[in-house]
Amino acid sequence: MSSQNTQDKIAFSDEALQLVNSIIKRYPEGKQKSALIPVLHIAQAEFDGWLSPQTMDYVASLLKLKPIEVYEVATFYSMFNLKPAGKCILEVCKTVPCWLNGAEDLVAYLEKKLGIKTGETTADGMFTLRTVECLGSCGTAPMLQCGASYYENLTNEKADALIDKLRVENTRKNYTDII
Amino acid sequence: MGKKLLLEHINVEGIQSLEVYRKMGGYASVEKAIKTMTPDEVVEEVKKSGLRGRGGAGFPTGMKWSFIAKPQGVPRYLVCNADESEPGTFKDRYLMEKIPHSLIEGMITSSYALGANTSYIYIRGEYFYVSRILERAIAEAYAAGWLGKNILGSGYDLDLYVHVGAGAYICGEETALLESLEGKRGNPRIKPPFPAVKGLYGSPTVVNNVETIATVSHIVNMGGEEYAKIGIGRSTGTKLISAGGNINKPGVYEIELGVPVEEFIFSDEYCGGIPNGRKLKACVPGGSSVPILPAHLLLKTAKNESRLMSYESLSDGGFESGSMLGSGGFIVYDDRACIVRSTYNFSHFYRHESCGQCSPCREGTSWMEKILKEIEYGRGTMDDIDLLWDIQGNIEGKTICPLGDAAAWPVAAAIRHFRHEFEYHVKYPEKVKDIKHTPPPMPV
Ligand SMILES: Cc1cc2nc3c(=O)[nH]c(=O)nc-3n(C[C@H](O)[C@H](O)[C@H](O)COP(=O)(O)O)c2cc1C
Ligand code: SF4
Numbered sequence: 153m154s155s156q157n158t159q160d161k162i163a164f165s166d167e168a169l170q171l172v173n174s175i176i177k178r179y180p181e182g183k184q185k186s187a188l189i190p191v192l193h194i195a196q197a198e199f200d201g202w203l204s205p206q207t208m209d210y211v212a213s214l215l216k217l218k219p220i221e222v223y224e225v226a227t228f229y230s231m232f233n234l235k236p237a238g239k240c241i242l243e244v245c246k247t248v249p250c251w252l253n254g255a256e257d258l259v260a261y262l263e264k265k266l267g268i269k270t271g272e273t274t275a276d277g278m279f280t281l282r283t284v285e286c287l288g289s290c291g292t293a294p295m296l297q298c299g300a301s302y303y304e305n306l307t308n309e310k311a312d313a314l315i316d317k318l319r320v321e322n323t324r325k326n327y328t329d330i331i
Numbered sequence: 332m333g334k335k336l337l338l339e340h341i342n343v344e345g346i347q348s349l350e351v352y353r354k355m356g357g358y359a360s361v362e363k364a365i366k367t368m369t370p371d372e373v374v375e376e377v378k379k380s381g382l383r384g385r386g387g388a389g390f391p392t393g394m395k396w397s398f399i400a401k402p403q404g405v406p407r408y409l410v411c412n413a414d415e416s417e418p419g420t421f422k423d424r425y426l427m428e429k430i431p432h433s434l435i436e437g438m439i440t441s442s443y444a445l446g447a448n449t450s451y452i453y454i455r456g457e458y459f460y461v462s463r464i465l466e467r468a469i470a471e472a473y474a475a476g477w478l479g480k481n482i483l484g485s486g487y488d489l490d491l492y493v494h495v496g497a498g499a500y501i502c503g504e505e506t507a508l509l510e511s512l513e514g515k516r517g518n519p520r521i522k523p524p525f526p527a528v529k530g531l532y533g534s535p536t537v538v539n540n541v542e543t544i545a546t547v548s549h550i551v552n553m554g555g556e557e558y559a560k561i562g563i564g565r566s567t568g569t570k571l572i573s574a575g576g577n578i579n580k581p582g583v584y585e586i587e588l589g590v591p592v593e594e595f596i597f598s599d600e601y602c603g604g605i606p607n608g609r610k611l612k613a614c615v616p617g618g619s620s621v622p623i624l625p626a627h628l629l630l631k632t633a634k635n636e637s638r639l640m641s642y643e644s645l646s647d648g649g650f651e652s653g654s655m656l657g658s659g660g661f662i663v664y665d666d667r668a669c670i671v672r673s674t675y676n677f678s679h680f681y682r683h684e685s686c687g688q689c690s691p692c693r694e695g696t697s698w699m700e701k702i703l704k705e706i707e708y709g710r711g712t713m714d715d716i717d718l719l720w721d722i723q724g725n726i727e728g729k730t731i732c733p734l735g736d737a738a739a740w741p742v743a744a745a746i747r748h749f750r751h752e753f754e755y756h757v758k759y760p761e762k763v764k765d766i767k768h769t770p771p772p773m774p775v
């Protein structure tokens with residue numbers, strides 16, 4: 153999908169607009185606010201992986217909401233980025249079941265390998281490293297999420313291979329990707 | 332081998348598709364319910380089955396359904412809670428990913444029973460790829476006439492949609508979930524009114540867990556009385572357990588309620604014991620919100636009876652010596668695990684996930700996290716341990732939603748059963764400097 157995000161004009165691609173309209177139809181007449189979270193996911197994927205104030209205002213106008221209604225929601229949920237991030241956000245689960253199975257070692261390994269601390273982005277803008285709470289993958293720990301994909305039962309070797317693969321692909325990974 | 336219902340066909344090739352699912356007997360409950368039963372008769376069977384909500388609270392499903400208000404001309408909604416964010420729990424993901432139609436089938440049968448013509452599956456945002464699997468299954472079900480207008484020529488209409496969240500544990504709490512589904516922040520509502528009276532868009536609504544809804548199909552097929560014969564006492568039926576932590580075979584197991592905990596942990600049919608020759612130290616048997624139990628209280632109750640995987644047995648002894656079945660997120664600790672670090676980890680989780688509406692929860696969770704961090708890194712005092720105990724006691728029961736309790740209980744249980752580990756951290760800061768320190772042995 154290609155959307156415009158220039159200084160003065162911001163708009164979804166036709167394809168994304170169609171999707172937005174089909175999502176609005178899932179809710180009763182007048183309850184289009186329900187579509188807000190799904191539409192913010194689409195907006196984040198369309199506009200460089202984050203929600204700028206401009207993007208949020210655009211979503212507000214599409215759904216006939218006040219901008220504040222969009223800001224309130226965007227700031228509440230952890231999957232929305234309010235600042236630009238790397239193309240590939242590596243989200244390592246650190247909650248107890250994963251911790252019992254080596255999540256801390258995995259984080260330390262990735263920090264060393266990427267030369268960044270948790271929460272930072274590599275200088276080339278390729279990777280952001282984060283720790284997150286339980287992703288419902290505790291039986292296949294340690295694990296991380298990147299975009300729509302779960303990478304489970306990770307070892308240092310598997311992490312190496314994953315980083316190499318992501319570097320070669322060199323594309324932004326979004327939660328909405330079809331995998 | 333215990334009885335399998337939900338996972339009976341999990342390994343059948345192609346079971347994700349409608350065609351294979353049908354071949355294995357899928358959608359029979361929809362046919363039976365819509366063609367031969369009234370909605371109230373379906374509710375009656377669910378009542379007879381003794382089914383208790385599989386989301387964590389264990390509230391009887393049939394009773395919950397019978398509370399739904401039926402004002403004339405007002406729509407009713409069924410909302411499936413697929414938020415699954417309770418640490419240690421991954422059974423709903425497994426079910427939806429492997430046998431998506433089992434949830435769709437349950438949604439149709441349950442919606443029919445409740446008189447809902449529009450239903451939603453609210454799934455956590457991180458499970459985006461699972462939402463696609465569900466959407467494909469729903470499209471197949473529409474195409475085959477199981478959803479949409481005039482299902483099976485009965486005049487009953489149902490639309491079913493998947494709604495994706497965006498990362499917030501609190502949206503698993505049913506009223507926060509409804510707020511989120513309405514496009515708002517996930518702030519739990521003050522109850523009453525309960526969702527059964529005023530739920531989604533102010534209309535009567537039932538919120539049920541994925542596993543609960545998938546189980547309804549089996550109850551309709553076999554009849555409530557037959558279902559109630561499975562399990563033990565008031566813990567009827569089968570239950571999915573997500574087993575993780577330090578065990579040989581982590582994964583999702585369907586158990587007949589009443590299996591001894593010892594068998595569940597050590598037998599090859601289930602967890603397969605503790606790896607690397609280590610010893611069992613402790614377990615959080617029902618997701619992060621339930622009290623941790625040391626090995627001796629896990630395998631046997633305080634009355635020295637064998638502890639069983641059931642609602643009653645796991646809670647036997649109250650919080651003094653028992654825990655809860657909860658969501659079935661079964662987290663096992665071997666003897667290397669530091670309970671202080673585990674408690675600090677959980678307290679970080681609850682501080683992060685508190686919606687911030689009530690002061691005891693908002694302030695208490697961040698205070699507990701801070702103190703636990705100090706203790707964990709050898710900078711705490713003995714008074715801090717008592718302070719921690721006081722803080723947790725001042726959160727419990729004083730908040731809008733049960734997240735406050737869920738944050739308090741793990742801390743209380745850790746201090747109750749593992750106080751010596753907290754004291755060890757205070758007494759020997761040098762020894763706990765290395766975060767991988769060996770914890771002290773259990774006192775005998
Ligand atoms: C903080 C919090 C988180 C919860 N998370 C979930 C969840 O992820 N999934 C779920 O089914 N129930 C969750 N619940 C329980 C729901 O509020 C509700 O009781 C449940 O969805 C009802 O379904 P059931 O009766 O079928 O179990 C949570 C409750 C609280 C207080
Ligand atoms: S208990 Fe915590 S999560 Fe629940 S409403 Fe209060 S502040 Fe929010």
Ligand code: FES
Nearest residue numbers: 245250287289290
């Ligand atoms: S604790 Fe990491 S996925 Fe559950």
